[in-house]
Amino acid sequence: MIALSLAEIAAVVGGQTYDIPDPSVQVTGPVVRDSREVVPGSLFVAFRGERVDGHDFAPAVVAAGAAAVLASRPVGVPAIVVEDVQTALGALARHVVTKLGATLVGLTGSAGKTSTKDLIAQVLQRKAPTVFTPGSLNNEIGLPLTALSATEETKFLVLEMGARGIGHIRYLTELTPPRIGLVLNVGSAHIGEFGGREQIAQAKGELVESLPSAAEGGVAVLNADDPYVRAMASRTKAKVVLFGEADEADVRAENVRLTDSGQPAFRLHTPSGASDVTMRLYGEHHVSNALAAAAVAHELGMSAEEIATALSEAGSLSRWRMEVTERPDGVTIVNDAYNANPESMKAALRALVAMGKGRRTWAVLGKMAELGDEALAEHDAVGRLAVRLNVSKLVAVGGREAAWLQLGAYNEGSWGEESVHVSDAQAAVDLLRSELRPGDVVLVKASRSVGLESVAQALLETGAEGEVAAR
Ligand SMILES: Nc1ncnc2c1ncn2[C@@H]1O[C@H](COP(=O)(O)OP(=O)(O)OP(=O)(O)O)[C@@H](O)[C@H]1O
Ligand SMILES: [Mg+2]
Numbered sequence: 001m002i003a004l005s006l007a008e009i010a011a012v013v014g015g016q017t018y019d020i021p022d023p024s025v026q027v028t029g030p031v032v033r034d035s036r037e038v039v040p041g042s043l044f045v046a047f048r049g050e051r052v053d054g055h056d057f058a059p060a061v062v063a064a065g066a067a068a069v070l071a072s073r074p075v076g077v078p079a080i081v082v083e084d085v086q087t088a089l090g091a092l093a094r095h096v097v098t099k100l101g102a103t104l105v106g107l108t109g110s111a112g113k114t115s116t117k118d119l120i121a122q123v124l125q126r127k128a129p130t131v132f133t134p135g136s137l138n139n140e141i142g143l144p145l146t147a148l149s150a151t152e153e154t155k156f157l158v159l160e161m162g163a164r165g166i167g168h169i170r171y172l173t174e175l176t177p178p179r180i181g182l183v184l185n186v187g188s189a190h191i192g193e194f195g196g197r198e199q200i201a202q203a204k205g206e207l208v209e210s211l212p213s214a215a216e217g218g219v220a221v222l223n224a225d226d227p228y229v230r231a232m233a234s235r236t237k238a239k240v241v242l243f244g245e246a247d248e249a250d251v252r253a254e255n256v257r258l259t260d261s262g263q264p265a266f267r268l269h270t271p272s273g274a275s276d277v278t279m280r281l282y283g284e285h286h287v288s289n290a291l292a293a294a295a296v297a298h299e300l301g302m303s304a305e306e307i308a309t310a311l312s313e314a315g316s317l318s319r320w321r322m323e324v325t326e327r328p329d330g331v332t333i334v335n336d337a338y339n340a341n342p343e344s345m346k347a348a349l350r351a352l353v354a355m356g357k358g359r360r361t362w363a364v365l366g367k368m369a370e371l372g373d374e375a376l377a378e379h380d381a382v383g384r385l386a387v388r389l390n391v392s393k394l395v396a397v398g399g400r401e402a403a404w405l406q407l408g409a410y411n412e413g414s415w416g417e418e419s420v421h422v423s424d425a426q427a428a429v430d431l432l433r434s435e436l437r438p439g440d441v442v443l444v445k446a447s448r449s450v451g452l453e454s455v456a457q458a459l460l461e462t463g464a465e466g467e468v469a470a471r
Pocket of ligand 2 (some may be wrong): 114115137
């Protein structure tokens, strides 16, 4: 964080200082909510959770060097006491980002936020110091904490913004107002909670509504291939930059293909030049993510060549997203168990088939959550696609949705043991342990709540016969 005194922080958050002998003491170090992350100069934010109360850690964090605690009651050690810790944290972030002099990039969408944020960061880092959301900490607490980790040197601050309802993105943009706002897609994630796709579009579009005008430098980066996102152009005063495969897109991909190893390759076109990209990431859904990142980087002054090189060298910074591991016996495990939706299921199956040319391919799939009324049709479609793509073996894992998936495959013409339905992760592991042969490629994918990474991990621990946790 940029250095601020305890007195300044108290003024910014409207808090009372308690047990602070010297209010001119500076907070220099990170603002943290986890007591294990405290270092000298930190500000520790005490949240009261259901099981753990951060206030209980106050003496320990001050002993470890924290300058003070941001708390909702006096704790007997230096503290800034406020009515609501979350509101105060937001106010502090708001204050700090206005002092930073960094360009703020905010991004949202139904799927691919973290993957794209990691790509943007890896591209922008080549130009100037960049701070970005670690992992997927995209909510009202993770976002201000990330913003507060920026320093005087930071030139770009890239923030993932998540929403589970109307008003959430607006709240986040008020804490950290982006100059560049990117909307990736309006898919089906959390469709149940939102109440429909229109509502999701309404919520995600709050990002572009918050942007400054074009004259003030505001830029809305929108997916030209997604009609819900494309339509958001009418909800912003910012300059609109379109990315996608559509002809009208300002930043486009041409000649998109998957290499034999399942990695996307394409020619990147920007308004100021073109260059070839071959990604290290797996799955064609990354083309859209890469174009989004390219559009942001181009707006920030990078050339097509610089962007293409950065995209071609970018790796996966977050776990369980098409994580490819080769076993010593030549079995390849593709762990994409972080999450799943209809679009990414299809992209992952295509990547599996591209990687598995001439090899046996296994798709170990579980349910895609929160699809509302579309659940049956979408699971059926994934099962059918597995057969159409000629995946060698489909293992559907879990309850009702897995049964729909397997039935889709069966109805599309899979026969015998080409597709099976097993009840849980342990059963999938038992089956795969006895059936896998050297050279096979195994994709593991389902929604987060299924926790199928346990299958990938068990398969990687060759020989270990431990129990697999099924959630
Ligand atoms: N452009 C995309 N379109 C559809 N699916 C995608 C796209 N990019 C990534 N995915 C899929 O979505 C899953 C989650 O990706 P990622 O973590 O990047 O998304 P997210 O939007 O950050 O998710 P969360 O809401 O959990 O933060 C990945 O496992 C991948 O399969
Ligand atoms: Mg995320």
